[in-house]
Amino acid sequence: MARPLEFNRSHAMNQALVLFWRKGYQATSLADLLAAMGIGRSSFYAAFTDKRSLYVACLDLFAARTLELVQGARAGMAPVDALQHFFERSFTGARGAEAHRGCMLVNTVLEMADVDEELVGRASTHLEAIQRVFYACLEDAGAAPARAKELAAMLMLFNEGIRVSSRRRLPNAHNLQPIATTFRLIRSAIA
DSSP states (O other): OOOOOOSOHHHHHHHHHHHHHHHOTTTOOHHHHHHHHTOOHHHHHHHHSSHHHHHHHHHHHHHHHHHHHHHHHHHHSOHHHHHHHHHHHHHHTSOGGGGGSOOHHHHHHHHHTTTOHHHHHHHHHHHHHHHHHHHHHHHHTTOOHHHHHHHHHHHHHHHHHHHHHHTTOOOTHHHHHHHHHHHHHHHHHHO
16 A cells, blocks of 8 residues: 655645746756655655656646736736736736746746757647737737737747846846836737
């Protein structure tokens, strides 16, 4: 009979996610993970199989949380306001260093390009899902389908760029003006 897990799996996953988000996949060692998660080696392997499997689970969790942020804002705001809020929240609502970690999905694409195409593909699939939410918001705001597609693609490119730029650790206010400008242009393109 297998021993029951003696740790909080959700808490351990969250600790691993933060560590991977901060250091990346390759720079995070198993020892780093065990220390951050507060678990032993045998519990780690029993619960998560291996480092790569845990990373994939953390990547999926990060993507789900990101989609929840966009969809949560969308439920209570006008569509374009919800998108702008999503971007601004990354810099005004983030705690400390979190604002300067970029996006785990974008970070994965950058780190693993030409190293692990499967991880890059998984991160890219999640980014495409987020872009589809951008598209839906823009269409709900009155953009014609072709214009919504064009603006959603531009917004994803902006998303990727601002997430990379955030890694430079500039003051959060440095990113707020380009966000305001981007959304002013989007509103005028829809009007």
